[in-house]
Amino acid sequence: MKHPGLLRLAIVAGAVLALEIACRSGLIDRVTMVPPSQMVAALVRMSRTAPWFWSDTGSTFRNIGAATVLSIVPGFLIGLVIHALPRLRAVLNPVFMSYYSVPTFVFYPLLIVIFGINSASLIVMGALFGIVAMISATLASIDRIPRVYGKVARVAGLSPWQKALRIQLPAAIPHLITGIRLAVAYSVIGVIAGEFIIATAGLGRRLTLSYNEFDTPNMYGLMLLIFIAVAIVNSVLQRWEGRVHVRWYGRR
Amino acid sequence: MNVHVALKGVTRVYPAHSGQGEVHALGPIDLDILRGEFFGVVGPSGCGKSTLLETIAGLVRPTAGTATFEGREIGGEVPEGIGVVFQEDASFPWLTVERNVEFGLRRAGVDSAEIARRTDRAIDFMGLSAFRRAYPSQLSGGMRQRVCIARTLVTQPHLILLDEPFGALDQQTRLLMGEELLRLWRDTGATVVLITHSLDEAAMLSDRVAVMSSRPGRIIATIETHWPRDRDSRIVSEPAFGQLTSQLWTLLRDESRKALNAE
Numbered sequence: 409m410k411h412p413g414l415l416r417l418a419i420v421a422g423a424v425l426a427l428e429i430a431c432r433s434g435l436i437d438r439v440t441m442v443p444p445s446q447m448v449a450a451l452v453r454m455s456r457t458a459p460w461f462w463s464d465t466g467s468t469f470r471n472i473g474a475a476t477v478l479s480i481v482p483g484f485l486i487g488l489v490i491h492a493l494p495r496l497r498a499v500l501n502p503v504f505m506s507y508y509s510v511p512t513f514v515f516y517p518l519l520i521v522i523f524g525i526n527s528a529s530l531i532v533m534g535a536l537f538g539i540v541a542m543i544s545a546t547l548a549s550i551d552r553i554p555r556v557y558g559k560v561a562r563v564a565g566l567s568p569w570q571k572a573l574r575i576q577l578p579a580a581i582p583h584l585i586t587g588i589r590l591a592v593a594y595s596v597i598g599v600i601a602g603e604f605i606i607a608t609a610g611l612g613r614r615l616t617l618s619y620n621e622f623d624t625p626n627m628y629g630l631m632l633l634i635f636i637a638v639a640i641v642n643s644v645l646q647r648w649e650g651r652v653h654v655r656w657y658g659r660r
Numbered sequence: 661m662n663v664h665v666a667l668k669g670v671t672r673v674y675p676a677h678s679g680q681g682e683v684h685a686l687g688p689i690d691l692d693i694l695r696g697e698f699f700g701v702v703g704p705s706g707c708g709k710s711t712l713l714e715t716i717a718g719l720v721r722p723t724a725g726t727a728t729f730e731g732r733e734i735g736g737e738v739p740e741g742i743g744v745v746f747q748e749d750a751s752f753p754w755l756t757v758e759r760n761v762e763f764g765l766r767r768a769g770v771d772s773a774e775i776a777r778r779t780d781r782a783i784d785f786m787g788l789s790a791f792r793r794a795y796p797s798q799l800s801g802g803m804r805q806r807v808c809i810a811r812t813l814v815t816q817p818h819l820i821l822l823d824e825p826f827g828a829l830d831q832q833t834r835l836l837m838g839e840e841l842l843r844l845w846r847d848t849g850a851t852v853v854l855i856t857h858s859l860d861e862a863a864m865l866s867d868r869v870a871v872m873s874s875r876p877g878r879i880i881a882t883i884e885t886h887w888p889r890d891r892d893s894r895i896v897s898e899p900a901f902g903q904l905t906s907q908l909w910t911l912l913r914d915e916s917r918k919a920l921n922a923e
Contacts, residue, residue, distance in 0.1 A: 554748060554749075554750070555748075556746045556748040556749075556750045557750065557752075559714075559719060559744070559746060559750075560746075560750050560763075562719055562737070562738055563717065563719075563738045563742075563743070563744045564763065564764065565737070565738065574763075575752075578752070578754040578755075579752070579754070581754065654797075655753065655754065655795050655797060656753040656754070656795075656797055657753075657797055658797040658798065
């Protein structure tokens with residue numbers, strides 16, 4: 409077997425090349441899609457000349473960052489509290505199970521009423537989307553903490569707060585990472601989709617604008633930017649996950 | 661000789677829950693453990709040995725009776741001066757050996773120089789010096805249990821409670837870890853209470869061995885071993901060792917059968 413990473417790269421490169429050929433040969437018309445090389449060129453051009461580019465990119469990623477933090481930190485803390493109260497957990501469990509079958513976006517008028525058309529609405533949208541994944545991951549990961557750690561905490565005389573910070577949090581990390589990855593993904597979806605409908609700035613809004621103006625190269629250039637950013641964040645998290653697994657369970 | 665731990669009529673009943681009736685797990689138990697002795701406890705599986713140990717540790721409250729440590733009653737929390745080593749691997753995989761050992765001093769108001777000094781001593785004592793910066797996943801099961809013992813040692817406990825600490829280790833490693841435990845006991849002067857299901861281990865290590873009945877666990881006999889203080893694992897070849905283990909087995913055989921049939 410060859411290195412799976414190389415094979416994967418070859419498949420992606422092949423697909424990009426095929427797309428390039430299909431677009432350039434006229435198999436796919438230019439209004440529907442531009443060749444990948446032009447997507448890159450459009451992205452580079454926008455980053456150099458478009459006056460909105462850096463501020464809108466910054467605003468989107470700031471909002472995603474804030475939404476991620478707002479789903480991870482409160483999600484973890486709420487998870488801890490719910491875990492400590494088994495009855496509350498029994499009551500809430502069906503809500504968590506069915507949460508992602510509810511289209512959270514239908515609440516956008518409500519968010520506008522409460523927060524207005526601004527970043528706060530977007531951040532709350534992203535956080536609402538991600539927080540339940542984090543709560544569920546926290547509950548599952550605390551379930552898996554060996555009971556003996558709790559006894560060690562009591563022997564060491566830790567307060568509940570110290571126990572949460574020094575034992576439960578680190579002990580839960582390998583399984584929490586799954587929740588963190590989901591929270592990031594949901595925050596990205598929440599913020600960018602939110603920008604489609606309720607924003608005055610941001611990449612989602614720029615994407616909608618270029619779509620409305622038949623500016624196909626810029627539209628794909630912006631999509632490319634979002635894909636690259638998400639791929640980078642995901643690979644960083646994946647690497648972290650791999651490192652934690654090696655540390656905890658040894659090599660392989 | 662003065663009494664270090666005293667149990668009077670200690671009983672533990674677990675209340676009925678989720679369809680199960682209440683379980684009378686332990687007692688009543690009357691027991692005096694003397695300061696500085698190595699006290700072994702053997703008993704059939706499920707007899708409440710661990711409950712007994714956790715009662716002394718202050719992790720479990722007795723339903724009836726009282727337990728005192730150094731003259732003070734043991735209540736809802738773990739008294740200062742008690743160290744506990746558990747059967748399960750309780751080393752933290754996210755910390756290096758060094759940080760794991762330091763963890764024992766989290767609550768004690770000890771300054772950082774003192775923490776470093778005590779950590780060094782405990783790491784040296786348990787033969788972990790070469791692995792200070794290793795993570796537990798890089799160590800064998802026996803080494804990880806040494807980390808847990810070192811984590812207890814840094815608190816300089818007067819009473820060390822061990823709940824089948826070598827249960828997961830192979831026989832040869834157990835014998836060697838037993839020797840280390842004897843060395844630790846001699847050097848620290850602490851009282852040691854060892855819960856084990858191995859009759860050999862109890863007979864080789866203890867000054868006195870308590871034999872427990874099947875559930876609800878009571879103490880049916882306490883046997884003195886009369887070993888010298890500087891004993892080591894070589895006493896397993898002495899005739900007295902064979903007599904001790906056969907005496908323990910005679911006491912335990914019927915109780916173990918009861919426990920077996922109850923399951």
